[in-house]
Amino acid sequence: MPWQPPNLTVRWGAYSKPDGEEQAQLVTATLALLGADHAAVVTREIVLEKLRGAGVLDIESVQAVIEALDKEKADAEAKAVADADRELDHSLALADGTAKAKVAAAGVGAPPKGPPK
Amino acid sequence: MQRLASALLLRVRPSRIILAGGPRSGKSTFAAALSDGYRIPVRGTDELRSLEWSESSLVASTWLDRPGPWICEGVVMPRALRKWLAANPEGKPADIAIWINAPVSERVRGQDAMAKGCETVWDEVFLPLRERGVRILIP
Numbered sequence: 644m645p646w647q648p649p650n651l652t653v654r655w656g657a658y659s660k661p662d663g664e665e666q667a668q669l670v671t672a673t674l675a676l677l678g679a680d681h682a683a684v685v686t687r688e689i690v691l692e693k694l695r696g697a698g699v700l701d702i703e704s705v706q707a708v709i710e711a712l713d714k715e716k717a718d719a720e721a722k723a724v725a726d727a728d729r730e731l732d733h734s735l736a737l738a739d740g741t742a743k744a745k746v747a748a749a750g751v752g753a754p755p756k757g758p759p760k
Numbered sequence: 761m762q763r764l765a766s767a768l769l770l771r772v773r774p775s776r777i778i779l780a781g782g783p784r785s786g787k788s789t790f791a792a793a794l795s796d797g798y799r800i801p802v803r804g805t806d807e808l809r810s811l812e813w814s815e816s817s818l819v820a821s822t823w824l825d826r827p828g829p830w831i832c833e834g835v836v837m838p839r840a841l842r843k844w845l846a847a848n849p850e851g852k853p854a855d856i857a858i859w860i861n862a863p864v865s866e867r868v869r870g871q872d873a874m875a876k877g878c879e880t881v882w883d884e885v886f887l888p889l890r891e892r893g894v895r896i897l898i899p
Contacts, residue, residue, distance in 0.1 A: 727767035734764055734897035738859075741898065742890055745883070 666699045687712070761790050761860065764899040768856075769797040775855035776824075778841070779833035780882060782875025784863045791833040798829065805834025817843055824853040835874055838881035845888050852892040859886075859898045 661669065673693050676685045691705040702708050768777075777794060779787045788804055795802040803823050808816035817839035823832050824844050832840075832854075844853040861879060890896060 727770040730767040737898035738896040
């Protein structure tokens with residue numbers, strides 16, 4: 644008698660949203676995949692899609708989040724550069740002030756300006 | 761000072777950097793931060809403690825002849841700079857000199873005297889350094 648396939652019926656269990664612990668594990672796992680700079684094995688888009696799909700993040704558009712993250716990063720970098728320039732200018736100005744005071748005390752001409760950055 | 765270290769790391773290329781100032785002013789910590797950030801070597805005049813002032817400053821002045829980038833720091837550096845300037849009528853001993861003299865912790869009497877001596881020599885070399893094109897920063 645030839646082999647007959649058994650009569651199988653697929654029955655899906657009820658969908659259950661990941662609980663807090665499962666979500667936490669998912670976040671840890673996906674962020675590990677994202678890795679540090681130059682060590683990523685997935686893109687931010689993939690991570691965000693995964694987290695959105697699991698209900699961890701309540702976001703409508705992954706692309707909008709990516710753009711917002713990029714803008715935040717650019718703003719932070721611009722601020723860091725502005726802060727650094729301000730700090731360097733301040734330190735140079737203190738040295739310039741010291742030089743002027745020394746030159747004035749010595750009664751000679753104006754001090755040379757510092758070299759450009 | 762941490763802000764200045766961060767600013768240098770972000771905006772200034774690795775170069776020949778001198779940190780000068782009295783004891784307990786945070787020079788070594790500052791130098792370590794720059795050395796780590798730039799990944800360039802640092803030499804401190806603490807390693808010359810066993811020598812007399814004059815001898816140690818002479819040794820430290822020879823550090824300045826080495827091609828950069830590097831960091832040299834210590835109480836002896838103003839004297840080393842004075843020796844270097846005297847021995848070299850032209851050129852600049854470093855690209856950047858940072859004067860750090862305010863104590864971050866209490867100095868004992870001997871360290872106070874050392875800081876005053878360091879400042880006196882720094883006052884002597886300050887304008888010549890600027891005239892040679894050394895960028896001087898005072899945080």
